[in-house]
Amino acid sequence: MGDTKVELVIVGSIGIDTIETPFERREDVLGGSISYACAAASFYAPTGMVGVVGTDFPEEYRELYSHFGIDLEGLQAAEGKTFRWSGVYEDDMINRRTLSTDLNVFADFTPDLPDSYTDAPYVLLGNISPELQEHVLDQVKSPRFVVADTMDLWISMSRPALEKVISRVNMLMLNDSEVRMLTGEYNLVKCADAVLSMGPEYVVVKKGEHGAMLVSREGVFILPAFPIDLVVDPTGAGDSFAGAFMGAMAKADSLADADVRRCLLEASTVASFAVEGFGLDIMKGLDAAKIEARRDSLARMMAV
Amino acid sequence: MGDTKVELVIVGSIGIDTIETPFERREDVLGGSISYACAAASFYAPTGMVGVVGTDFPEEYRELYSHFGIDLEGLQAAEGKTFRWSGVYEDDMINRRTLSTDLNVFADFTPDLPDSYTDAPYVLLGNISPELQEHVLDQVKSPRFVVADTMDLWISMSRPALEKVISRVNMLMLNDSEVRMLTGEYNLVKCADAVLSMGPEYVVVKKGEHGAMLVSREGVFILPAFPIDLVVDPTGAGDSFAGAFMGAMAKADSLADADVRRCLLEASTVASFAVEGFGLDIMKGLDAAKIEARRDSLARMMAV
Numbered sequence: 047m048g049d050t051k052v053e054l055v056i057v058g059s060i061g062i063d064t065i066e067t068p069f070e071r072r073e074d075v076l077g078g079s080i081s082y083a084c085a086a087a088s089f090y091a092p093t094g095m096v097g098v099v100g101t102d103f104p105e106e107y108r109e110l111y112s113h114f115g116i117d118l119e120g121l122q123a124a125e126g127k128t129f130r131w132s133g134v135y136e137d138d139m140i141n142r143r144t145l146s147t148d149l150n151v152f153a154d155f156t157p158d159l160p161d162s163y164t165d166a167p168y169v170l171l172g173n174i175s176p177e178l179q180e181h182v183l184d185q186v187k188s189p190r191f192v193v194a195d196t197m198d199l200w201i202s203m204s205r206p207a208l209e210k211v212i213s214r215v216n217m218l219m220l221n222d223s224e225v226r227m228l229t230g231e232y233n234l235v236k237c238a239d240a241v242l243s244m245g246p247e248y249v250v251v252k253k254g255e256h257g258a259m260l261v262s263r264e265g266v267f268i269l270p271a272f273p274i275d276l277v278v279d280p281t282g283a284g285d286s287f288a289g290a291f292m293g294a295m296a297k298a299d300s301l302a303d304a305d306v307r308r309c310l311l312e313a314s315t316v317a318s319f320a321v322e323g324f325g326l327d328i329m330k331g332l333d334a335a336k337i338e339a340r341r342d343s344l345a346r347m348m349a350v
Numbered sequence: 351m352g353d354t355k356v357e358l359v360i361v362g363s364i365g366i367d368t369i370e371t372p373f374e375r376r377e378d379v380l381g382g383s384i385s386y387a388c389a390a391a392s393f394y395a396p397t398g399m400v401g402v403v404g405t406d407f408p409e410e411y412r413e414l415y416s417h418f419g420i421d422l423e424g425l426q427a428a429e430g431k432t433f434r435w436s437g438v439y440e441d442d443m444i445n446r447r448t449l450s451t452d453l454n455v456f457a458d459f460t461p462d463l464p465d466s467y468t469d470a471p472y473v474l475l476g477n478i479s480p481e482l483q484e485h486v487l488d489q490v491k492s493p494r495f496v497v498a499d500t501m502d503l504w505i506s507m508s509r510p511a512l513e514k515v516i517s518r519v520n521m522l523m524l525n526d527s528e529v530r531m532l533t534g535e536y537n538l539v540k541c542a543d544a545v546l547s548m549g550p551e552y553v554v555v556k557k558g559e560h561g562a563m564l565v566s567r568e569g570v571f572i573l574p575a576f577p578i579d580l581v582v583d584p585t586g587a588g589d590s591f592a593g594a595f596m597g598a599m600a601k602a603d604s605l606a607d608a609d610v611r612r613c614l615l616e617a618s619t620v621a622s623f624a625v626e627g628f629g630l631d632i633m634k635g636l637d638a639a640k641i642e643a644r645r646d647s648l649a650r651m652m653a654v
Contacts, residue, residue: 137536138536232441232442233579233580234577235577235578235579236579253560256557256561257560257572257574259577265650265651266577266651267652267653268561268574268577268651268652270561270572273539273563273570273572274537275537275539275540276537277537304654307653307654311654345654347569347570347571347572348572348652348654349571350608350611350612350615350649350652
């Protein structure tokens with residue numbers, strides 16, 4: 047750690063999850079947006095994690111972060127328990143109910159960046175309150191490309207702060223139901239246009255198993271999800287998508303439309319692996335060759 | 351009519367529809383699967399329509415068929431009223447409720463082909479009972495490529511006959527909920543594999559606004575829908591898709607994987623126009639240049 051300069055900073059939540067699907071129930075799964083996002087990004091670029099864990103955070107999970115090569119200088123350890131979440135997926139493996147949320151140390155989290163992170167050119171503001179997202183924005187000196195994720199909670203509870211963050215980032219990334227809620231439009235083309243009018247140059251609408259859509263002044267890019275035959279746990283798919291995208295962006299270091307599209311292809315590929323197991327189970331066995339093979343396969347599925 | 355040899359035969363229903371969307375209600379709209387499918391196919395290849403209308407069928411609608419250049423030798427006129435359907439779309443413009451169905455002359459329809467149609471190399475079995483689909487199959491001499499569409503009604507009510515038809519066609523085309531019902535699988539990759547094990551070399555799963563997926567032994571092709579900003583009436587989207595696909599196949603006259611993919615791109619393009627108006631409102635103003643421009647635009651949205 048510290049030997050390689052961090053090119054991508056990712057801020058968000060770290061949690062210990064209990065997840066129930068129609069097929070299986072798993073306790074104490076390493077989760078939270080930045081566990082997925084940093085792991086996914088780590089395949090592409092030196093990534094720094096900004097988050098908080100409690101004193102109960104298992105050493106094996108910290109070692110897992112290191113296994114991915116994630117820089118942990120920005121990882122805070124606070125007195126108390128780590129954030130915990132539990133939820134149950136319906137039969138469609140898409141809709142889920144939250145059974146419990148215990149914020150614990152996450153309730154008092156302030157994402158202060160180590161000095162070595164403030165020069166990072168790429169920043170991913172994972173799904174935390176827009177006030178904390180803005181606090182991170184205020185610390186980074188001259189980022190080249192900033193992406194913000196968000197969720198329904200902030201859209202309904204912190205809209206003014208969220209709108210301010212949105213106006214300051216290059217790209218907003220959110221799912222179809224969230225963008226409908228944010229913009230008050232139903233049609234996704236209209237939703238995307240409405241987001242662009244709020245400030246960002248890019249919007250990515252994530253559609254789960256149906257892929258994602260990028261809209262910018264360069265036009266529209268429609269990206270499919272890689273069709274997998276067994277979804278084990280959809281938790282973290284969107285975070286893995288965002289992390290792999292930003293890792294690939296940091297690696298490519300280009301805002302050319304063709305490069306942005308290729309980075310989204312990497313994102314879709316890594317996200318498809320993530321849902322084939324619980325937590326980071328599948329990602330921890332991934333390597334560049336496996337990712338490349340599936341990415342090329344996905345590209346062939348899109349070719350006309 | 352009759353001067354140009356029919357290369358594609360399409361059989362299915364003709365109806366007069368009353369359609370209600372959240373925005374508008376329209377009475378006496380020309381509908382039924384083959385109105386959409388033949389109109390869409392007519393942009394590509396000489397198409398013969400096999401269906402039945404009643405004595406009340408408006409002359410202007412017959413003229414509209416001729417405007418598209420559809421061959422009407424296979425169109426039967428029977429004593430009685432034309433098939434009528436009415437339905438109402440929910441706010442999502444996807445789910446709909448049928449308010450009434452009056453089969454009228456369609457109840458006694460037997461799709462007998464004119465002699466001039468029996469040599470046609472391309473056949474689209476639109477959504478009618480599998481018994482009638484098989485009756486058409488028994489009349490065509492040596493078709494090069496046959497596609498069958500179907501729906502939930504036949505899956506639940508006429509499964510043995512449907513399975514027989516499926517085993518005799520080259521491609522089954524159906525939507526996601528139907529293929530799940532047919533195969534008993536939820537995951538669409540597994541659904542597609544199950545269909546291929548029933549006989550066809552190809553299966554196309556239509557996913558509405560999310561596009562479609564082709565699966566064959568050549569692999570998977572994922573096709574997006576063209577993102578339009580105002581869906582006026584989704585009725586007939588799937589039929590327009592199927593018709594344009596088969597018209598383009600008849601024109602290309604090639605089963606090479608790349609050509610099949612390109613024909614699906616045409617299908618997605620024409621279907622996107624169809625839903626921008628009621629009935630054939632938009633399609634009747636289309637020409638090759640407009641289709642080509644949108645098709646190229648869609649291809650750019652898919653490019654990596």
